[in-house]
Amino acid sequence: MQDFRPKIIAFYCSNCASSAAKIANKMNLYLPEEVKLINVPCTGRIEILHLLKAFENGADGVCVFGCQEDSCQYINGILKLKKRVEHVKKMLEEMGIEPDRIEVFSLYAGKGQDFVDIAKEMVNKINQLGPIF
Amino acid sequence: MTEYKSGSNLEKVLKAGYFAFTGECGPPRGANVEVVRKKAQHLKGCVDAVNVTDNQTAVVRMSSWAACLILKEEGLDPNFQMVCRDRNRLAMQSDILGISAHGIKNMLCLSGDHQRFGDHPEAKNVYDIDSIQLISMVKKMRDEGAFLNGEKIDVPPKIFIGAACNPFAEPLEFRVYRLKKKIDAGADFIQTQCIYNMKRFREFMKRVVDMGLHERCYILAGITPLKSVGMARYMATQVPGMDVPEELIKRLRGAGKGKAAEEGIKIAVEQIQELKEMEGVAGVHLMAIEWEHRVPEIAKLAGMLPRPKVE
Amino acid sequence: MIIAEAKPISEILEMVKDFSKILVVGCKGCVTVCNVGGAKEVAILASSIRIGMRKKGKEVEVGEITLERQCDPEYIEELRDIIKDYDAVVSIACGVGPQFIAERYPDIMVFPGVNTKFMGGAIEHGVWAERCAGCGQCVIHYYGTMCPIARCSKSLMNGPCGGSNHGKCEVSPEIDCIWDKIVRKMMAQGRLEELLKIRPPKSWLTARDGGPRKMVREELAK
Numbered sequence: 001m002q003d004f005r006p007k008i009i010a011f012y013c014s015n016c017a018s019s020a021a022k023i024a025n026k027m028n029l030y031l032p033e034e035v036k037l038i039n040v041p042c043t044g045r046i047e048i049l050h051l052l053k054a055f056e057n058g059a060d061g062v063c064v065f066g067c068q069e070d071s072c073q074y075i076n077g078i079l080k081l082k083k084r085v086e087h088v089k090k091m092l093e094e095m096g097i098e099p100d101r102i103e104v105f106s107l108y109a110g111k112g113q114d115f116v117d118i119a120k121e122m123v124n125k126i127n128q129l130g131p132i133f
Numbered sequence: 134m135t136e137y138k139s140g141s142n143l144e145k146v147l148k149a150g151y152f153a154f155t156g157e158c159g160p161p162r163g164a165n166v167e168v169v170r171k172k173a174q175h176l177k178g179c180v181d182a183v184n185v186t187d188n189q190t191a192v193v194r195m196s197s198w199a200a201c202l203i204l205k206e207e208g209l210d211p212n213f214q215m216v217c218r219d220r221n222r223l224a225m226q227s228d229i230l231g232i233s234a235h236g237i238k239n240m241l242c243l244s245g246d247h248q249r250f251g252d253h254p255e256a257k258n259v260y261d262i263d264s265i266q267l268i269s270m271v272k273k274m275r276d277e278g279a280f281l282n283g284e285k286i287d288v289p290p291k292i293f294i295g296a297a298c299n300p301f302a303e304p305l306e307f308r309v310y311r312l313k314k315k316i317d318a319g320a321d322f323i324q325t326q327c328i329y330n331m332k333r334f335r336e337f338m339k340r341v342v343d344m345g346l347h348e349r350c351y352i353l354a355g356i357t358p359l360k361s362v363g364m365a366r367y368m369a370t371q372v373p374g375m376d377v378p379e380e381l382i383k384r385l386r387g388a389g390k391g392k393a394a395e396e397g398i399k400i401a402v403e404q405i406q407e408l409k410e411m412e413g414v415a416g417v418h419l420m421a422i423e424w425e426h427r428v429p430e431i432a433k434l435a436g437m438l439p440r441p442k443v444e
Numbered sequence: 445m446i447i448a449e450a451k452p453i454s455e456i457l458e459m460v461k462d463f464s465k466i467l468v469v470g471c472k473g474c475v476t477v478c479n480v481g482g483a484k485e486v487a488i489l490a491s492s493i494r495i496g497m498r499k500k501g502k503e504v505e506v507g508e509i510t511l512e513r514q515c516d517p518e519y520i521e522e523l524r525d526i527i528k529d530y531d532a533v534v535s536i537a538c539g540v541g542p543q544f545i546a547e548r549y550p551d552i553m554v555f556p557g558v559n560t561k562f563m564g565g566a567i568e569h570g571v572w573a574e575r576c577a578g579c580g581q582c583v584i585h586y587y588g589t590m591c592p593i594a595r596c597s598k599s600l601m602n603g604p605c606g607g608s609n610h611g612k613c614e615v616s617p618e619i620d621c622i623w624d625k626i627v628r629k630m631m632a633q634g635r636l637e638e639l640l641k642i643r644p645p646k647s648w649l650t651a652r653d654g655g656p657r658k659m660v661r662e663e664l665a666k
């Protein structure tokens with residue numbers, strides 16, 4: 001357990017989350033290296049299968065950064081995604097895996113600090129949970 | 134000599150032109166015969182017939198026909214209730230022959246509450262035939278001496294056929310037609326759902342009379358005394374098709390602590406007196422749920438005693 | 445179409461726990477349309493089985509294939525060469541699919557991956573409702589083209605029970621009272637007379653009650 005380095009996949013959308021990430025960068029705030037970023041046009045494009053595949057391929061945790069519910073460019077992408085994440089949580093639970101290993105966060109475009117803080121928190125949480133298998 | 138369909142006490146009383154008064158008895162959730170006998174004692178001499186419910190609210194109880202037999206032993210005229218939820222046409226017809234063989238002469242045909250409300254919600258529901266088809270089937274058995282499939286019955290059952298009516302259930306505009314359908318199918322008498330809104334019931338009865346339905350069938354108005362403000366509220370909000378006017382609830386509340394039950398009885402008595410005068414109403418069906426011991430008092434106050442004896 | 449719902453992963457994992465080569469078979473018919481048994485769902489289930497079994501401490505090989513239809517022997521035949529490599533099949537077609545596969549390949553264990561619910565359609569996105577109970581003798585034209593057999597909780601054929609409540613069924617506020625709809629439509633169309641006719645008891649001989657059904661069409665049969 002001592003040398004457990006969690007692998008976390010973070011999906012983020014090209015809008016709010018993306019600009020939060022950029023601002024973080026400008027502020028010289030960096031993501032923990034456990035977190036691998038995957039950019040998607042809109043979180044609404046992330047399917048249940050993508051989320052599961054992350055776990056299947058070795059992720060210990062998955063998080064999604066999206067827009068606020070009322071500011072999605074594609075109207076309700078983030079809402080659709082939130083329902084899918086809820087569904088995946090249920091599936092994980094049925095498989096005996098902690099549902100907390102997947103989370104979705106709505107970011108404000110300007111909040112670079114939040115982006116990094118949340119990512120760090122996620123790393124902490126997964127660290128506590130330990131490896132899945 | 135009068136020609137009777139079954140010759141039950143209820144039929145005789147109605148045919149002789151008396152204002153009928155019927156009661157109700159829910160069988161126990163067990164094989165406790167004494168409970169039934171005790172209920173019977175309260176009702177004896179106060180009512181012309183006693184309805185025996187059939188797994189009411191889809192909760193398992195002693196079978197309706199068995200409790201009917203006990204009531205009969207106690208000298209009452211049972212009204213055997215049968216719902217379409219639990220039996221297919223075979224079981225129905227055999228039970229009808231069975232009760233008739235034991236001298237039970239009234240029967241009330243009902244759809245029945247869906248089993249999802251009851252104590253075995255996982256049960257398969259039957260609904261092979263519906264309540265109107267059940268009425269026609271009993272009529273066919275009695276009048277044509279034939280089973281549903283047309284085959285002859287050796288000794289046909291003698292049954293006075295009853296049906297239910299909920300005047301205030303939705304869709305409202307269809308309710309009087311549904312009543313007509315039941316009468317067309319062969320109902321000899323009707324017992325309505327409990328009535329609280331007398332004004333609306335009066336309007337309903339006017340339509341019934343205009344259509345001449347009261348001349349083809351005896352209509353007994355249902356009355357359930359309110360025991361408490363809580364019960365009135367529950368009836369008003371939780372039971373579909375139940376219209377409990379706000380002023381009744383106010384009256385109960387106004388009666389003060391511990392006096393609501395007495396006020397409830399007073400209201401029921403007033404209703405019965407009003408129904409006695411209402412055109413088209415041939416009697417009252419008193420459903421005093423788990424309040425059988427108050428029936429003698431209500432009957433007396435409402436001027437229903439003594440009950441007529443028709444030979 | 446036939447509407448089905450996915451079984452919980454935990455139930456499927458329990459079914460296949462003793463196998464290490466599992467083939468998930470989808471169907472491009474009804475279950476694809478109701479988003480439960482098409483290629484997409486095959487991939488999701490396969491991935492879930494891999495994750496779930498790994499969690500149980502076992503690596504399994506999970507194959508994925510989606511057939512044109514599983515209710516036609518012709519398409520079941522397509523599994524012939526593939527199925528040899530597996531020791532269990534999970535079919536996510538309606539209840540017909542796994543039975544057809546098992547009939548054709550009697551030596552392999554075949555499990556149902558979905559619960560088959562009813563015949564109906566989508567009333568809005570993600571919501572399906574029952575419309576027909578397959579009684580074998582359709583009578584909906586008496587009832588404003590609405591089926592009281594499938595859609596009334598008591599299959600009443602002569603009018604609404606006393607529990608109808610603001611257009612909802614006494615069984616649940618989630619269920620429409622179909623009789624409320626039938627009465628309103630028929631009355632609005634001036635067809636009350638038709639509703640006043642007493643409909644006699646139905647013959648359930650043509651329904652499942654008459655025993656398992658089979659249909660032969662001489663002009664088509666070989």
Ligand code: SF4
Pocket residue numbers: 575576577578579580581582583584591592593594
């Ligand atoms: S009447 Fe029978 S065949 Fe027609 S829709 Fe209803 S269940 Fe189906």
Ligand code: SF4
Pocket residue numbers: 595596597598599600603604605606607608609612613614615620621622623624
């Ligand atoms: S409320 Fe309507 S749908 Fe429900 S059982 Fe009664 S008639 Fe049928």
